[in-house]
Amino acid sequence: xxxxxxxxxxxxxxxxxxxxxxxxxxxxxxxxxxxxxxxxxxxxxxxxxxxxxxxxxxxxxxxxxxxxxxxxxxxxxxxxxxxxxxxxxxxxxxxxxxxxxxxxxxxxxxxxxxxxxxxxxxxxxxxxxxxxxxxxxxxxxxxxxxxxxxxxxxxxxxxxxxxxxxxxxxxxxxxxxxxxxxxxxxxxxxxxxxxxxxxxxxxxxxxxxxxxxxxxxxxxxxx
Amino acid sequence: xxxxxxxxxxxxxxxxxxxxxxxxxxxxxxxxxxxxxxxxxxxxxxxxxxxxxxxxxxxxxxxxxxxxxxxxxxxxxxxxxxxxxxxxxxxxxxxxxxxxxxxxxxxxxxxxxxxxxxxxxxxxxxxxxxxxxxxxxxxxxxxxxxxxxxxxxxxxxxxxxxxxxxxxxxxxxxxxxxxxxxxxxxxxxxxxxxxxxxxxxxxxxxxxxxxxxxxxxxxxxxxxxxxxxxxx
Numbered sequence: 001x002x003x004x005x006x007x008x009x010x011x012x013x014x015x016x017x018x019x020x021x022x023x024x025x026x027x028x029x030x031x032x033x034x035x036x037x038x039x040x041x042x043x044x045x046x047x048x049x050x051x052x053x054x055x056x057x058x059x060x061x062x063x064x065x066x067x068x069x070x071x072x073x074x075x076x077x078x079x080x081x082x083x084x085x086x087x088x089x090x091x092x093x094x095x096x097x098x099x100x101x102x103x104x105x106x107x108x109x110x111x112x113x114x115x116x117x118x119x120x121x122x123x124x125x126x127x128x129x130x131x132x133x134x135x136x137x138x139x140x141x142x143x144x145x146x147x148x149x150x151x152x153x154x155x156x157x158x159x160x161x162x163x164x165x166x167x168x169x170x171x172x173x174x175x176x177x178x179x180x181x182x183x184x185x186x187x188x189x190x191x192x193x194x195x196x197x198x199x200x201x202x203x204x205x206x207x208x209x210x211x212x213x214x215x216x217x218x219x220x221x222x223x
Numbered sequence: 224x225x226x227x228x229x230x231x232x233x234x235x236x237x238x239x240x241x242x243x244x245x246x247x248x249x250x251x252x253x254x255x256x257x258x259x260x261x262x263x264x265x266x267x268x269x270x271x272x273x274x275x276x277x278x279x280x281x282x283x284x285x286x287x288x289x290x291x292x293x294x295x296x297x298x299x300x301x302x303x304x305x306x307x308x309x310x311x312x313x314x315x316x317x318x319x320x321x322x323x324x325x326x327x328x329x330x331x332x333x334x335x336x337x338x339x340x341x342x343x344x345x346x347x348x349x350x351x352x353x354x355x356x357x358x359x360x361x362x363x364x365x366x367x368x369x370x371x372x373x374x375x376x377x378x379x380x381x382x383x384x385x386x387x388x389x390x391x392x393x394x395x396x397x398x399x400x401x402x403x404x405x406x407x408x409x410x411x412x413x414x415x416x417x418x419x420x421x422x423x424x425x426x427x428x429x430x431x432x433x434x435x436x437x438x439x440x441x442x443x444x445x446x447x448x449x450x451x452x453x454x455x
Contacts, residue, residue, distance in 0.1 A: 029365040029367060029368075030335050030337025030363070031334075031335040031338050035335060035336070122258075123262060124359065126258050128257075150363050151257070151292070151359065151362055153257050153423065154391050154426070155256055156256060156257045177337075177364065177365055179366070179392065180391070180426060212366075213370060214366055217392045217425070217426065217427040217443050218427055220443065220447070221427050221443075221446060
C-alpha cells in the first residue's frame with residue numbers, strides 16, 4: 001500500500017490518500033504536481049510536511065525503480081551496458097550475476113542490440129528505454145515512471161506497457177499524457193493545482209472528465 | 224518554396240538513412256518508430272548534419288528553424304523572459320501565448336517539463352521561419368496545450384512545416400504524410416489519399432478506417448465526422 005497523510009510540499013496538498021491498486025496512472029495538466037508527487041513517492045524529495053509510506057516504510061527504505069522525464073539527466077554512465085549494470089554493481093552483486101541481470105533486462109525491453117552503444121549516440125526514445133531497463137534490472141518493489149512514454153512510438157509504448165504489467169513490483173506509479181494508456185490502469189489519480197481532484201477506476205475518473213480533452217480518444221469515438 | 228531530398232544518404236556506424244522526395248509548402252507529418260532516424264532527418268534537412276551522399280536542396284527558403292525534441296537543449300538564458308528574448312521575440316507576447324504569464328523571472332529549469340516545452344514550441348512557431356521543423360513537439364504537453372499547439376501550427380499561413388512525431392491523440396490538420404522505418408523515408412503522399420496507407424496511424428484513426436470510414440484528415444474530429452457519416 002502507498003499511504004500519504006497530510007502532505008504539503010511545494011504545490012502539493014494531499015491530506016489523506018491510500019493506494020492499494022497495483023497499476024496506478026497519474027494524469028493531469030502540465031504543472032499540476034505530477035512529477036513532484038512521483039519524486040516524493042520515490043524518496044527523491046523529502047516532503048516539507050506530512051508523510052509518505054510505501055509498503056509500510058519510508059520511500060528511502062523501499063526498493064524503487066525510477067524512470068525520470070529527462071532521460072539525459074538520469075543516465076549516469078556513457079555506455080548502455082554500464083548504465084543498466086549500475087544498480088547490481090552498486091549492490092555489490094558478483095559480476096556474473098550482474099551480467100545475467102543486465103542481459104535479461106535488455107532482452108525484456110528489447111534493446112540487446114544497444115548494449116555496447118554510447119548513450120550519447122542514442123535517439124531520445126532509445127534513451128527512455130535504457131532508463132527503463134536500468135530501473136527494472138533488479139526487480140524493484142515499486143516502479144515509478146514519469147512520462148516515460150512521451151518519447152515513444154505506439155509500438156514501443158505497447159512494449160513498455162507490457163513490461164510494466166508483467167513486472168513483479170507491488171506498485172507501478174505511472175505518469176502519462178496518453179489517456180488511452182491511462183485507461184488501461186487499475187486506478188487513476190487526476191491531479192490539478194497540486195491536489196488530487198479525482199481518483200478511482202478509469203471508468204470513474206474519466207466519467208468525471210467527459211467532455212474535456214482528457215477523455216480517451218477511443219472512448220470518444222465509440223460513444 | 225520547397226525542399227528536395229535528392230537520394231539523400233547518411234551513414235553513421237551501422238545506421239543508414241535514405242530518402243528522396245519533395246516537401247512542398249504546407250504541413251508534413253513524419254512518423255515512425257523510436258530510433259528510425261526521424262531526428263537525424265530533421266538535422267539533415269536543417270543543414271546541421273552533412274549528408275554522406277546525395278543532397279538536400281532548399282528552394283526559395285530564407286530562414287530555417289528546428290525545435291529539438293528535448294526542450295532543455297534550447298536553454299541559453301537564466302530567466303524565462305531572457306529565453307524568449309534570445310529567440311529575438313517580445314517576451315510579453317511569448318509568455319502570453321505560451322500561457323506562462325507571471326513566470327518571466329523564473330529559471331527555465333524551474334518550469335515543469337511540459338511548461339518548458341510550451342515555451343520553446345511557442346518561440347519556434349512565433350519566429351515564423353520559412354522552413355520549420357518540429358521534432359516531437361507534442362511530447363510532455365497536456366491535451367489542452369497540444370490542442371493549442373495544433374492551432375498555432377495550422378495558423379502558419381505560408382512556409383513548410385515538418386512535424387516529426389508519434390503523437391497518437393492530438394494531431395493538427397496536415398497536408399502530407401511520410402513514414403520512417405529503419406532509416407528509410409517513404410512519402411505516402413497527400414491527405415486524405417495517404418491516410419489508408421499510413422501504417423503508424425493513431426488508434427482512433429485505425430479504428431475509423433477499420434469501420435469503413437474515410438476521414439478527410441487525421442484529427443480526432445475528422446475520424447468522428449467520417450464515422451458519423453457512415454453510421455447515419
